[in-house]
Amino acid sequence: MILTTAAWVSGLLLAAAAMMAIVRIARGPSILERVIALDVLLAIIMAALCIDMALNHHLNHVPFIAVACVVGFIGSVTVSRYVTDRRNS
Structure with a gap:
């Protein structure tokens, strides 16, 4: 019961964070901010998969x-590195 409630709360927070990351990806303004937002979105997806593994007691998503x-x-x-090299040129 407690694990299920914690998973729902975590899922809602991850969904809100994912929406904010998608907004940052869309708005920019620079390529570096978009890349950071993509990394954050990837981390959110991985966290959601970890929650799924904890709830369903499996390790299928580890690879x-x-x-x-x-x-x-x-x-x-x-x-x-590409952006840094491009600015120095």
Whole structure:
């Protein structure tokens, strides 16, 4: 009962955070802010999957979460290096 209530509250908070991240992705103003918002959205999705795993007592999403962490990190570093190199040129 308590776990279910906590999951619903967490889900609502994650949904609100996801909407705010999507607004930031759409409005910008810079590419770096959009990339950060995409990373936040990816973290929100991973947190939602973790809540699902806790509620349903399984570990099916762990490979996706591990790959998403690596892809998110590499993507952020790549974009920030690209923007930094572009500003220095």
